[in-house]
Amino acid sequence: MKLVFRAIGIFLVISQVLFAQGTSGTNAKYEYRSLVDMPTAGILEKGFVGITLDNMPNGVVVSKMEVGVFDNLSFGISYGASNLIGKGEPDWYKLPGINVRLRIINETEATPAITFGFDSQGKGRYEDSEHERFEIKSPGFFAAAAKNFEFLGYLSVHGVVNYSLERDDNDKDLNMQIGVEKTVGGKFSVVAEWNFAINDNGSYSFGDGAGFINMGARWSVGEGFTVGLDFRDMLNNKKNIEPSRADRSLFVEYVKAIF
Numbered sequence: 001m002k003l004v005f006r007a008i009g010i011f012l013v014i015s016q017v018l019f020a021q022g023t024s025g026t027n028a029k030y031e032y033r034s035l036v037d038m039p040t041a042g043i044l045e046k047g048f049v050g051i052t053l054d055n056m057p058n059g060v061v062v063s064k065m066e067v068g069v070f071d072n073l074s075f076g077i078s079y080g081a082s083n084l085i086g087k088g089e090p091d092w093y094k095l096p097g098i099n100v101r102l103r104i105i106n107e108t109e110a111t112p113a114i115t116f117g118f119d120s121q122g123k124g125r126y127e128d129s130e131h132e133r134f135e136i137k138s139p140g141f142f143a144a145a146a147k148n149f150e151f152l153g154y155l156s157v158h159g160v161v162n163y164s165l166e167r168d169d170n171d172k173d174l175n176m177q178i179g180v181e182k183t184v185g186g187k188f189s190v191v192a193e194w195n196f197a198i199n200d201n202g203s204y205s206f207g208d209g210a211g212f213i214n215m216g217a218r219w220s221v222g223e224g225f226t227v228g229l230d231f232r233d234m235l236n237n238k239k240n241i242e243p244s245r246a247d248r249s250l251f252v253e254y255v256k257a258i259f
Helices: 002-018
Strands: 048-056 060-070 073-082 097-105 113-119 123-127 133-136 140-150 154-163 175-184 188-195 212-222 225-232 247-257
Touching: 048 123, 060 097, 060 123, 073 123
Parallel strands: none
Antiparallel strands: 048 060, 048 247, 060 073, 073 097, 097 113, 113 140, 123 133, 140 154, 154 175, 175 188, 188 212, 212 225, 225 247
16 A cells, blocks of 8 residues: 555656646646536637546546537537446446537636536436436536636636526526636645525425535646546535535546647
């Protein structure tokens, strides 16, 4: 075990010396397309591909691949399963997720960036016994805005209005989310988001009315390579689903130019 930790430490040190930046820190080369679960106005540049991986409790693994197709337009596909890591048979998601983003306004000193999009990928376990929904609902159709400010590095403020197509729990409301990203030096960032969960607070929903507050840390460890640790549901807002307490998960992202 000591040998494993030493190898990991050597890799991280070498990556700091040899490689460049991912999406976190003041030297970030690429834009965030999400904070923890909340979509942002960020988009992949034309000719770049991004691969992300969420490793969550209950053996859940969700992977996503996005491609910058044209200027300010990206397309992505995702898929996952619960119990993928652990014992027994994996419980694969019913369908792959689709992600499309179109940025209609680029950020200026006076205006925020604004992006319209659609993302059908939820996260966590898929509950198909009664309501056919993800533990964490997919964003569905969304409009996202983001503005960056210089403050001891950079401070990014994000807002989202979204309408999920997961409505079999009889909660069909429009939803809102807000979030922030704060750089901590050249390679580190912390992120936080508050999903008001207006569309997940009914009698048959998984939310108990307070919304979901999620937080995370991001570290650019290599050329286009970012790792992170996320903490979901800091308010213990879950109901009708186990575990009901806050959970931890790992995040990995890799971005590379392909043409």
